[in-house]
Amino acid sequence: MTPISSSPQRPSASRSPEHEAYLALQLLATQLRDETEGLLKAAGLSITQFNVLRILRGSGEQGLTCGEIGTRLINKDPDVTRLLDRMEKQGLVERTRSAQDRRVVLTRISDSGLNVVGQLDTPLEELHRRQFGHLGEMRLRQLLTLLSEVGAPDSSLENT
Template identity: 55%
Template sequence: MLPFRSHATLPSHSQPVAMVGELRAQIRQPGPFRSLEAEAYLNVLRTSTALLAELVELLRPHELTQPQYNVLRILRGAGEQGLPSGEIGERMVSREPDMTRLLDRMEARGFVSRQRGPADRRVVTARITDEGRRVVDALDVPVQEMHARQLGHLSEEELRTLVALLERARREPQQRGSRPVGDG
């Protein structure tokens, strides 16, 4: 278990931490968070939701979901050889529980093509089509502009620190063998 850290010295991990932050006001939480870790966790979720909402709106006119956009970017990067569907799933930013169904919808729209492997018929390789490439290429500039709007107010040093901290937060629980929990 991680050592308990807070702004106040507390004798027990279960006692509330006296902190005042923007998140408490935004979610109208009357009392303090139970821990600094809980406050950080909820801030990450709140920030992720806010950032993702703008992407969802940007993708809406193209009738794309965030997972579909992610697949198009992955397949564009894979080149002409494409990728097996299992590997696409491993590269996704957010876990997609039914990659086959996602690829079915994308193939029906002409964004991807799929082919079974000659040596192992269980392996299905997906490739981006010309139409899929056209759509994802057209989104490059608007998505980059969105990133600049969302995070451009942070300095390069702050962005590097943010990236390093988020990567560390994801990496270290896995290295300790613990499993992340889903509630805050």
């Protein structure tokens, strides 16, 4: 993985450290996403499809509704129903009506979907190791702490 540089291509007005941090995170997120997309593309999946398979694998036998899947997605998809239609045609998921309420459609990961996501576990873990392993466990924990503080800026004020 090549280092991320947030330095601009041409001179511009001075930027705040917050803006520099934002740019660095955006550049890094794009690079990490591109690398992950490359791995998943070889398996015929988009990042969102892979995310759905991981969500459903973790949900167990009961399955989830379309709305429940949508709220758990990392990358929000405006049309989860159509996404699930495509995945069902690919044989990655199965949908059935709830026995308790026939209006409710539950989606479960299929055996084929389990196989596909299972085959990606090790390569994805290896990719993440290449992306982050050089930091070491202590620095990774620090990074996670810092990122969680960015995601909850009001809570960091309580500690001052």
